[in-house]
Amino acid sequence: MECKKEKNLENCGCTYTSCGKRGICCECISYHLKSRQLPGCCFPKDAEKTYDRSFEHFARLVSEGKA
Known part of the structure; x- marks a missing residue:
């Protein structure tokens, strides 16, 4: 499989x-x-700017309707 790094960087x-x-x-x-x-x-x-990438942080955001 070919990596599409340049295309991925756009998003x-x-x-x-x-x-x-x-x-x-x-x-x-x-x-x-x-x-x-x-x-x-x-x-x-x-x-994302907080650099807290934990599952727990994501779950909090989902429960608050922010993700």
Whole structure:
């Protein structure tokens, strides 16, 4: 499978611009899931900026109707 990094970067919501996984979604997702996290693209912009990518944070946002 060919990586579409440049295309992925067009929609990448991650604000951690120095991350080597930006635009390489399969590596990003794998990395975050190992740490019980979701990638930044799963969060609303204001929540993503907190860098709290935990499942618990995401669940709070969902329960508050923010995600």
